[in-house]
Structure formats: structure tokens, C-alpha cells
Amino acid sequence: MLELIAGALWAMLPAYVPNNAAVLAGGGRPIDGGRTLNGRRLLGDGKTWRGTAVGTAVGVALALVLDALAPAAGDALGITLPGFPITAALGLALGAMLGDIGASFLKRRSGRERGAAFPGLDQLDFVVGALLLSLLFAPDWTLEVFSLARVAVVVVVTPLLHLVTNGIAYWLGVKDEPW
Ligand code: CTP
Ligand code: K
Ligand code: MG
Structure with a gap:
């Protein structure tokens, strides 16, 4: 049971941090360059090159750190924790960002402005992208x-x-909405 849950969360960590890192690092040029589709932004100002690049880099870096910690952490818990080949680290981190970007595309197509909530999609877009x-x-x-x-x-x-x-993040004032 512990191996199931701890292993699952450990393996997802490189996909969990990119979006949070992007919130802190975001800004600058939007990926869509301001382009629109049917009168609405393709993605919106909330998806930037810098946020995406920094988020991906932080996710990959975390995977390297986790690899160094895995033996000791696994020993402490009495389980084997998964290691991250670089391909997996990149897939999880970049995939998380792409999932979030895909969700913004869907939000704009469904008439939701930047920052609008899309329950369900907001919580799982990056999981689908990462996997x-x-x-x-x-x-x-x-x-x-x-x-x-x-x-x-x-x-x-x-x-x-x-x-x-x-x-x-919302309570700390680093995020504009609590979702
Ligand atoms: N961010 C970024 N680049 C990304 C993802 C996020 O720069 N690829 C930054 C932006 O400053 C963004 C903030 O992180 O405003 C919060 O991210 P998110 O909630 O995903 O974006 P929203 O602004 O809510 O935009 P959207 O409605 O398109 O999701
Ligand atoms: K989002
Ligand atoms: Mg948002």
C-alpha cells in the first residue's frame, strides 16, 4: 500500500512542480504571440515562453534531485522508489506544461477568459499531458x-x-486565483 501510494506520488513529482514554477517565473512573451482564433486568443497571456521553459527545467532538475535522494528515502520507508531516466523526466515535466497549455486552448475555445476556472480540467490537465x-x-x-x-x-x-x-499560492499572493 505504501509502495503504491508513495511510489505514485514520487513518480509524479517532476510533473507536479512545473506549473507552480511557471506561476513564479511567468511573464514576458505569450506563446500565442497575441494570435486569435474566431475572435478569441489562441492561448492567452497566461501561457508564456518563459513560464513554460522555466517550469520544464525545474521539473527535470527535480527529477535529478529525486534520483539522488531515492536510495535513502526508499530505505527510510522500506520500499523501492522509482528512478527517472532523462527521457521520463523530460516527458513528465514538459508534458505537464503542455497539458496545461492544451487546457488553456480549450478554455479559450469555450469562451472562458484568462484565469477562469474549468473544474476537472484545471486539476487533471497536467496529469494527462505528463503521462x-x-x-x-x-x-x-x-x-x-x-x-x-x-x-x-x-x-x-x-x-x-x-x-x-x-x-x-493564492493565500501567499503569488497566484491570482485559488485554482
Ligand atoms: N504561466 C506561464 N506560462 C505557462 C503557465 C503559467 O507564464 N505555461 C504563469 C502565468 O503568469 C499565469 C500563471 O502562471 O498567469 C498562472 O498559471 P495558470 O493558472 O495556468 O494560467 P491563467 O493565467 O489562469 O490562464 P489560463 O486561463 O489560460 O489557464
Ligand atoms: K491552469
Ligand atoms: Mg489559472
């Missing part, structure tokens, strides 16, 4: 580490973690 890109970049690793049971854990626990971390 898909990880599957593409590191298929064997992804299928081995993310068993169906672990994916189920991630889908249940991530929205809760997302609500808590974004609530804290």
Missing part, C-alpha cells in the same frame, strides 16, 4: 512505473494536492 508525453518519450519506464493502480492513486490524490497548493 502521455512520458509514454511517448519513455514507454517502457512509464508502463512499468505507472501501473493502473498507481494511475488511479494519481487521479484521486492529484486534485486534492492541486486544490491545497493553489489555495496556498
Whole structure:
């Protein structure tokens, strides 16, 4: 049970931090360059090159740190924690950012302005993006580490973690909305 839950969350950490890093690093040129589709922004000013690049880099860097910590942390918990091949680290981190960007695209198409909430999508967009890109970049690793049971854990626990971390970021004043 511990191996199932701790392993799932550990393996998702490089996908959890990029969006938070992007909030802190964001700004500058929007990815869509101001372009519109049917009168609405393609993505909006909330998706920037800098936020995306820094978020991805922070996610990959965290995977390297986790790799260094895994033996000691696994010993302490009495379980084996998954390591991150660089392909998996990049897939999880970049995939998380792309999932969030894809969600902004859908928000604009459905008439939601920048910052509007889209319950469900907001909490899981980056999970879907991260798992898909990880599957593409590191298929064997992804299928081995993310068993169906672990994916189920991630889908249940991530929205809760997302609500808590974004609530804290809003309360600290670093995020404009608590979602
Ligand atoms: N951010 C960024 N680049 C990204 C993702 C986020 O620069 N790829 C920064 C932006 O400053 C953004 C903030 O992080 O405003 C919060 O991210 P998010 O809530 O995902 O964006 P929103 O501003 O709410 O825009 P959207 O409605 O398109 O999700
Ligand atoms: K978002
Ligand atoms: Mg938002």
C-alpha cells in the first residue's frame, strides 16, 4: 500500500512542480504571440515562453534531485522508489506544461477568459499531458512505473494536492486565483 501510494506520488513529482514554477517565473512573451482564433486568443497571456521553459527545467532538475535522494528515502520507508531516466523526466515535466497549455486552448475555445476556472480540467490537465508525453518519450519506464493502480492513486490524490497548493499560492499572493 505504501509502495503504491508513495511510489505514485514520487513518480509524479517532476510533473507536479512545473506549473507552480511557471506561476513564479511567468511573464514576458505569450506563446500565442497575441494570435486569435474566431475572435478569441489562441492561448492567452497566461501561457508564456518563459513560464513554460522555466517550469520544464525545474521539473527535470527535480527529477535529478529525486534520483539522488531515492536510495535513502526508499530505505527510510522500506520500499523501492522509482528512478527517472532523462527521457521520463523530460516527458513528465514538459508534458505537464503542455497539458496545461492544451487546457488553456480549450478554455479559450469555450469562451472562458484568462484565469477562469474549468473544474476537472484545471486539476487533471497536467496529469494527462505528463503521462502521455512520458509514454511517448519513455514507454517502457512509464508502463512499468505507472501501473493502473498507481494511475488511479494519481487521479484521486492529484486534485486534492492541486486544490491545497493553489489555495496556498493564492493565500501567499503569488497566484491570482485559488485554482
Ligand atoms: N504561466 C506561464 N506560462 C505557462 C503557465 C503559467 O507564464 N505555461 C504563469 C502565468 O503568469 C499565469 C500563471 O502562471 O498567469 C498562472 O498559471 P495558470 O493558472 O495556468 O494560467 P491563467 O493565467 O489562469 O490562464 P489560463 O486561463 O489560460 O489557464
Ligand atoms: K491552469
Ligand atoms: Mg489559472
